[in-house]
Amino acid sequence: MTLNLDSKIPSGPLTEKWAKHKFEMKRVNPANKRKFTVIVVGTGLAGGSAAATLAELGYNVLSFCIQDSPRRAHSIAAQGGINAAKNYPNDGDSVKNLFYDTIKGGDYRAREANVYRLAEVSNNIIDQMVAQGVPFAREYGGYLDNRSFGGAQVSRTFYARGQTGQQLLLGAYSGMMKMVAKGKIKQYNRREMMDLVTINGKARGIIVRNLLTGELERYAADAVLLCTGGYGNVFYLSTNAQVSNGSAAWRCYKRGAAFANPCFTQIHPTCIPVHGDYQSKLTLMSESLRNDGRVWVPKKEGDTRKPADIPDEDRDYYLERVYPSFGNLAPRDVSSRQAKFRCDEGKGVGSTKMAVYLDFRDAIKRDGRDTIAGKYGNLFEMYERITGDDPYKTPMMIYPAVHYTMGGLWVDYNLQSTIPGLHVLGEANFSDHGANRLGASALMQGLADGYFVIPYTLSNYLASTPLEKVTTEDNAFKDAEQAVLLQTSKILGINGKRTVSDFHKELGHIMWENVGMSRNEAGLKNAIDGIRKLREEFWHDVNVPGETGNFNLELHKATRVADYLELGELMALDALERRESCGGHFREEFQTPDNEAKRDDDNFTHAAVWEYTGQNSSPIRHQEELKFENVQLATRSYK
Amino acid sequence: MASTENMTLNLKIWRQKNATTEGKLVDYRVENVSPDMSFLEMIDVLNDQLVRKGEDPIAFDHDCREGICGMCSMAIDGKAHGGFKNTTTCQVHMRHYKNGDNIVVEPFRASAFPVIKDLTVDRSAMDKVMAAGGYVTANTGNAPDGNAMLIPKPIADEAMDAAACIGCGACVASCPNGSGMLFMSSKISQLALLPQGQPESPRRALNMVYTHDSLGFGNCSTHAECEATCPKGISIEHIARANREYMKAAFTYHEKKRSEGGA
Numbered sequence: 001m002t003l004n005l006d007s008k009i010p011s012g013p014l015t016e017k018w019a020k021h022k023f024e025m026k027r028v029n030p031a032n033k034r035k036f037t038v039i040v041v042g043t044g045l046a047g048g049s050a051a052a053t054l055a056e057l058g059y060n061v062l063s064f065c066i067q068d069s070p071r072r073a074h075s076i077a078a079q080g081g082i083n084a085a086k087n088y089p090n091d092g093d094s095v096k097n098l099f100y101d102t103i104k105g106g107d108y109r110a111r112e113a114n115v116y117r118l119a120e121v122s123n124n125i126i127d128q129m130v131a132q133g134v135p136f137a138r139e140y141g142g143y144l145d146n147r148s149f150g151g152a153q154v155s156r157t158f159y160a161r162g163q164t165g166q167q168l169l170l171g172a173y174s175g176m177m178k179m180v181a182k183g184k185i186k187q188y189n190r191r192e193m194m195d196l197v198t199i200n201g202k203a204r205g206i207i208v209r210n211l212l213t214g215e216l217e218r219y220a221a222d223a224v225l226l227c228t229g230g231y232g233n234v235f236y237l238s239t240n241a242q243v244s245n246g247s248a249a250w251r252c253y254k255r256g257a258a259f260a261n262p263c264f265t266q267i268h269p270t271c272i273p274v275h276g277d278y279q280s281k282l283t284l285m286s287e288s289l290r291n292d293g294r295v296w297v298p299k300k301e302g303d304t305r306k307p308a309d310i311p312d313e314d315r316d317y318y319l320e321r322v323y324p325s326f327g328n329l330a331p332r333d334v335s336s337r338q339a340k341f342r343c344d345e346g347k348g349v350g351s352t353k354m355a356v357y358l359d360f361r362d363a364i365k366r367d368g369r370d371t372i373a374g375k376y377g378n379l380f381e382m383y384e385r386i387t388g389d390d391p392y393k394t395p396m397m398i399y400p401a402v403h404y405t406m407g408g409l410w411v412d413y414n415l416q417s418t419i420p421g422l423h424v425l426g427e428a429n430f431s432d433h434g435a436n437r438l439g440a441s442a443l444m445q446g447l448a449d450g451y452f453v454i455p456y457t458l459s460n461y462l463a464s465t466p467l468e469k470v471t472t473e474d475n476a477f478k479d480a481e482q483a484v485l486l487q488t489s490k491i492l493g494i495n496g497k498r499t500v501s502d503f504h505k506e507l508g509h510i511m512w513e514n515v516g517m518s519r520n521e522a523g524l525k526n527a528i529d530g531i532r533k534l535r536e537e538f539w540h541d542v543n544v545p546g547e548t549g550n551f552n553l554e555l556h557k558a559t560r561v562a563d564y565l566e567l568g569e570l571m572a573l574d575a576l577e578r579r580e581s582c583g584g585h586f587r588e589e590f591q592t593p594d595n596e597a598k599r600d601d602d603n604f605t606h607a608a609v610w611e612y613t614g615q616n617s618s619p620i621r622h623q624e625e626l627k628f629e630n631v632q633l634a635t636r637s638y639k
Numbered sequence: 640m641a642s643t644e645n646m647t648l649n650l651k652i653w654r655q656k657n658a659t660t661e662g663k664l665v666d667y668r669v670e671n672v673s674p675d676m677s678f679l680e681m682i683d684v685l686n687d688q689l690v691r692k693g694e695d696p697i698a699f700d701h702d703c704r705e706g707i708c709g710m711c712s713m714a715i716d717g718k719a720h721g722g723f724k725n726t727t728t729c730q731v732h733m734r735h736y737k738n739g740d741n742i743v744v745e746p747f748r749a750s751a752f753p754v755i756k757d758l759t760v761d762r763s764a765m766d767k768v769m770a771a772g773g774y775v776t777a778n779t780g781n782a783p784d785g786n787a788m789l790i791p792k793p794i795a796d797e798a799m800d801a802a803a804c805i806g807c808g809a810c811v812a813s814c815p816n817g818s819g820m821l822f823m824s825s826k827i828s829q830l831a832l833l834p835q836g837q838p839e840s841p842r843r844a845l846n847m848v849y850t851h852d853s854l855g856f857g858n859c860s861t862h863a864e865c866e867a868t869c870p871k872g873i874s875i876e877h878i879a880r881a882n883r884e885y886m887k888a889a890f891t892y893h894e895k896k897r898s899e900g901g902a
Contacts, residue, residue, distance in 0.1 A: 053779040068700060069766050071806055072708040088786065124782075131782035133775045133835045135799040142789030158785075160799060166707055167802060174774035181770040189763065212755060241703040275675045278684055281704045382706065385730045386677075451779045499690050501683075545693050550657070551756045553698060554690060 003258055003611050005624045008412040009113040014630045018117045021413070022456055026463035033058030036462050039206055039221040041193050041248055043070030045165075045172055045443055046426025047227030049450030052175030055184035057455060062219055063176065064191045064208060066243050071173045074229060074241040075446060078165025079286035079379065080149060081157035082129075082443040084122040089146050093154040095119045100631060102441060105151040105331055106406070106434020107583035107599065108633050109261070109607070111626060113413060114431045121452040122444050126158055128451060132171040136160050147375075149439035150287055151331035151638070157440045162286055162379045168443055172450070191217070192556065193248040194484045196224065196255045196422065199476045200468065203422035207480050211556060214549045216481050218472035222462060223421045225454065226252060227446075230405035230427040232265065234564045234571065235516070236508025238402035239271060239284040245560040246567050249409050249428050257417040258622070259610045260430035261407035262567070263575035266437055266584050267517050268403035269335035272386055273355040277505075282401035283386055285358070286379055287439040290328045292363035292372060293396070295319050295335070297347040297356050307349070307357055307395050318342060326638040333436040333584040333597075334638060336400035340517050341595065343399070350397045359395035400517060404442060406433040406584070407574075410609050410624070414457035415449060420465065423458060425449035430607065435583025488548050491558050496541030500557045503538050507531065507561070507568055515572050520588040524576040528569055535565040570610060570619060577621055580604045601633050646672050646738035650685070652697055653745040655754050658761075662754065664743065674734035678721065679704060679711065681733055682744075699758040706730040706870065709805030712812070713758050714745045719809035719868045727807065727870040747812035751819065751855040762808045764854040765822060771850035772843035773826040775835050794832055801829035803871040810865035810873075816857030821865040823851050824881030825873050831884050841888030848885050 010021040028036065036059050040051040043065040051063045065073060085098040098119040103110060126144070130136065136158050137145040146155040160167040179185040190211040197205035197218070205220040231246030232238040253259045270285045296315045303310065318338055320327045330338075339356050348354050364372050369392060373380070380391045387397070408430040415423045415431070426446040433441065470476075514527035538561070546552040581590040581597035582604070590598045606623040613619055647670045655662025669685050676684075679701050686696035702710040706727040713728045715721035721731045736742065744758065752760040790798075802825070810821035827844055830836025836843070852858070859878055866875045 049779070056778045067702055067708070067710055068762060069806065071766075071769075072702055072710050074703060074708070077703045077705060077707050086785070126785045127782040128777070128779055130785040130788070131775065131777035131835060133777075133798075133830050133833050135795050135802050135829065135833065136785070137799075138790050138792045138795040140792045142791050143786050160802075163707065163803060166805070167799075170802065174769065175777075175779075177766065177770040178774045178776060180766075187766070189766075241708060243702055276673055278673065278676055278680050280677070280680050280683055283705045381725065382730070385706075385726060386732065388732070388734060455779070499687060501687060543690065543693070545690060546695055551698055551759070553696060 003418055003609065003622050005258070005410070005418070005609055005622060006412065007111065007624060008414055009111070010413070014112060014116050017113050018120055025456055025460035028459045028463045030058055034060065036060065037062065037221040038458065039219060039224045040064070040227060041206065041225065042073065042227035042229060042428070043173070043176065044073035044075035044227060044229055044426060045169055045446030046428070046450045047225065048073065048169060048172030048176050049447050050225055050227060050425055050454050051185055052172060052179055053451055053455050054458070055179035058184070061179070061185045062188065062221060063185050064188045064193065066190070066192050066211070068189050070176055070187060070189070071170060073169060074244050075169045075443065076166045077241065078443055079162045079284065080288040081147065081159035081164045081440040082125065082168065083149065083156050083438070083440045084126045084158060084444065085119055085156060086123055086126060088144060089155045091154045093156050097154065098122060098156065101152050102432070102438060103434070103631050104636055105438040106436055107597065107636055108434065108601070108605070108628065109582050109626065110432055110434030112628060112630055117453070118432050118445060118448050121448045124452055125444060125447045129168055129171050132175065134160060134167045134171045147288060148291055148329060150290065150329045150335070151326070151438040157288070159288070162288070162376065165443060168447065172447070193228070194251065194559070195480045196252045196419070197476050197480045198255055198419060199470050199474060202420045202465070202467070204470045205472065205477060207477070207484055212551050214552055216484055218477045218481060220470050220472050220477070222467050223423065223458060225423045225425060226409065226428050227425045227450070228428050230408065231567060232402045232405050234507070234568050235402040235511045236504050237274065237279060237282050237512070239268060239282050242281065247560050247563045250563040250567050252409060252417065252419070252422060254612050255419065256612070257419045257422055258410040259407070259570065260410040260607045260624070261435070261574065262571045262610065263515065263578060263585055264406035264435050264583065265402060265571070266332060266404040266406060267336045267400045269332055269339055269400050270358060270398045271401035272383065273350060273352065273397055273399040275352070283382070284401070284403065285383060285396060285398060287332070289358060289376060289379060292375070293328065293358040293360050294362060295328055295356055295358055297342045297349060301346040307359070316347070323638045330638045331436060331438060336517055337586060337595070339400055355397040355399045357395035358398045360391060361395070364392065404437055406430065406435060406437055410607070414460065415454055416457070416461065421461065423454060425454060435585055487559065488555065491542065491544050491555065491562070492548060494540065494542050494544070496543045498541050499543055500554055500561050503534060503542060504557070504561045504564065506534055507564055510534070511568055511571070515568070515575055518586050518588055519575050521576065524572050527572040528576070531565060531569045531572065538562065538565055573619070574608055574610065578604060578608060605633070643674055644738070646674070646733070646736065646740070648672055648681070648736065649739070649741045651741070651743045652758070654697070654757055657756055658753055672733050674732070676733045677704065677729060678715065678731040678733065679729050697758060698756040701729055704729040707805060709807035712747045712760060712807060714747060714812060716743050719747060719812040720807070720870055722868070725870055725872045727805070747808055749808070749811045749817040751811060751817060752808060764856070765806055765808060765819065767854060768819060768823050768847055768851050769826065772839070772846040775830060776839060777835070788834055790833060798829045798832040801825040801832070801873065801877050804873055805871055807870065809868045809870060811856065813864040813868035814857065815862055815864065816860060818859045819851050819856035820859040820878050820881070821869060821873060821875065823847050824877040827881040827884055828877035831880060840884060841892035844881065844884040844888045845892065
């Protein structure tokens with residue numbers, strides 16, 4: 001099978017591509033929209049905004065979420081903010097500037113046309129969210145307030161305290177609930193997508209597990225939108241929520257949707273460090289804290305004085321020292337690596353020595369405690385609840401943690417995967433962030449895809465594709481359901497000795513050590529071997545008690561871990577094949593003398609796109625060449 | 640009372656197979672609990688022991704584990720989320736307990752929240768209240784510029800205080816009447832404060848209150864247990880504002896049935 005990797009980028013100048021494409025795309029007449037049914041899997045910012053908007057347009061939407069309510073999707077946990085090129089502060093921002101920062105931030109591994117469109121619609125998102133009643137932070141004069149985020153020299157981030165993701169998600173959710181009340185969205189909660197159903201090569205439905213009853217259910221539609229987020233939980237410990245998982249995307253991959261850049265993982269620099277092996281998750285401390293907090297370690301190795309007793313001359317404010325022009329607001333990949341270097345040198349702090357300080361002493365002295373509390377009060381409280389330390393009095397201790405995956409299912413300019421009818425939105429796709437995502441851009445992308453891209457491109461697909469009538473009684477549905485049943489009974493029948501969490505923790509350890517912040521050839525090969533062995537062991541020795549016909553939480557976890565044990569291998573393989581460093585992908589073999597990522601533009605200015613070829617054969621690596629016509633490839637410098 | 644050393648705890652946990660069977664409190668003992676663990680991590684450790692013995696683990700709702708998704712519930716020693724100020728269950732840490740403590744863990748108890756299994760309850764009634772009017776009808780499209788509408792900072796801040804609701808249902812579980820008023824009023828109040836919410840304000844208040852009352856939530860008699868329990872510290876001032884909105888609407892608002900068509 002040859003993979004069709006036509007990105008369908010419209011011709012013409014960058015600034016006119018989207019307008020031209022919108023004009024040229026086919027539309028569905030308002031009276032005909034009600035004849036189409038669209039499945040939306042996931043209710044985060046991408047899924048929630050898409051479901052609401054498509055229902056408003058008149059499509060029948062079937063919406064699925066894994067939690068007990070669409071309002072709980074993990075977009076809710078985003079703290080810091082959302083970017084837009086409004087240039088309200090008059091500091092020189094523009095669509096072009098946001099586009100450029102995002103391309104550069106992604107280390108020149110994202111598509112120009114997609115990123116430009118993202119920057120173009122960013123302003124509409126803010127307007128839309130304000131119209132919906134999102135209480136963004138305001139100045140006394142009543143105008144919207146902005147702050148700065150990493151990788152930018154302008155203040156373009158809109159925020160609602162430290163709960164921006166929550167407020168945006170509740171905006172999208174309220175739009176959804178309005179359409180639920182009108183009967184245009186049918187909402188299915190506590191459902192997990194188990195497989196994609198394709199008929200005549202087109203995505204026509206899904207199989208889901210009703211998590212409460214254990215029953216499998218079939219749903220048919222004219223198109224499927226996958227908005228299921230990222231796969232960071234392959235690392236076991238991450239900032240992701242517990243049920244955030246990669247299975248829906250992985251099942252689509254196995255049905256023929258190509259997977260792009262699986263190794264591009266974002267490790268966020270400011271998280272609360274690991275404190276014990278019972279730990280279930282890592283908590284993020286918003287990047288916005290770096291607007292006022294200063295990151296440092298003691299200059300002397302093994303300095304055990306209390307942080308307050310270490311005078312300035314004995315502190316190494318290493319981000320300010322190494323990157324004077326961006327300082328503490330260096331991008332995430334760069335800041336994370338620097339923290340790792342300092343700890344590797346033995347200068348880490350805290351009981352595990354795997355942490356650095358994020359200090360607000362100077363900001364509190366400068367602006368007063370009340371001002372700092374006004375900006376970050378809820379984050380400070382959260383930190384104190386978890387660690388028992390008061391950041392007003394003693395610096396926070398932070399360390400990098402897995403946070404986001406830039407890789408995901410390959411999509412063209414229309415957000416369609418290599419399976420016609422399967423569209424992929426938000427973090428689940430690969431398209432906009434290249435090898436590193438800038439802070440406050442995930443919320444922007446999720447909402448851009450759902451509110452302002454998919455309504456046009458999906459209408460184009462529905463208007464221009466012959467769609468034969470299908471029902472859930474078709475063989476493709478029966479076969480897909482049967483395959484899920486078989487897998488379930490196989491897992492339940494193993495009755496081994498090790499728990500699902502045992503396997504997940506061991507996999508996470510392999511991934512963090514070898515496919516984490518710093519990677520090398522030997523480590524990646526070890527990881528691939530280790531994951532294969534672990535997978536083998538899983539299928540012989542996992543212990544999942546209970547039966548299928550009820551609320552079986554261990555079974556739910558087991559099917560996700562079974563997929564992680566395959567996905568982890570593909571991530572390692574992708575990292576092995578990408579023989580360069582770029583963004584969050586740091587190969588030790590490829591670095592500059594001062595330890596910065598060294599790209600190889602001659603050989604790797606492309607997205608690596610993986611095609612599944614079967615359980616017992618190796619996936620095929622394809623390439624989508626990235627053409628840069630509007631920005632010049634340059635060494636990314638924040639110095 | 641904060642502990643710094645590992646402890647052994649005696650738990651009584653509500654086990655109930657499903658909505659139709661009767662449940663009961665079952666005794667469990669958990670050893671080696673680190674004070675740095677979260678309450679849910681302590682339950683994870685217990686569940687791990689149960690799974691290793693081939694027993695059914697305790698079902699409980701949880702997701703983000705950082706206090707924002709509103710998925711975790713549980714009443715700990717009779718208090719929703721354990722009764723710690725501004726804290727969800729997932730953010731309760733074991734340093735608040737001491738060696739040998741007896742802890743009773745039950746599901747949220749409210750007639751609008753039937754038990755699904757063990758500590759998991761059905762809170763879908765809250766979505767229905769939201770669907771009855773917890774939104775601004777602003778279809779996606781060309782909304783006016785975000786700065787076209789000026790909102791004074793104190794008003795935006797107060798709206799944000801209300802909007803902080805995570806929809807966990809602790810207010811319902813802590814209320815002697817099982818009322819969802821704090822939850823519902825936080826949305827009515829947020830949108831009543833903001834200019835965007837004005838056109839639909841009366842309709843919203845009438846429909847949401849009607850739906851709330853019809854779903855088995857009780858009414859508010861100002862015990863204020865909800866405010867004390869709310870993990871986001873939402874004030875009952877918002878109930879007062881929602882009541883005002885409701886009263887205003889009840890006396891002044893009615894929609895005529897319209898039948899005129901268009902050309």
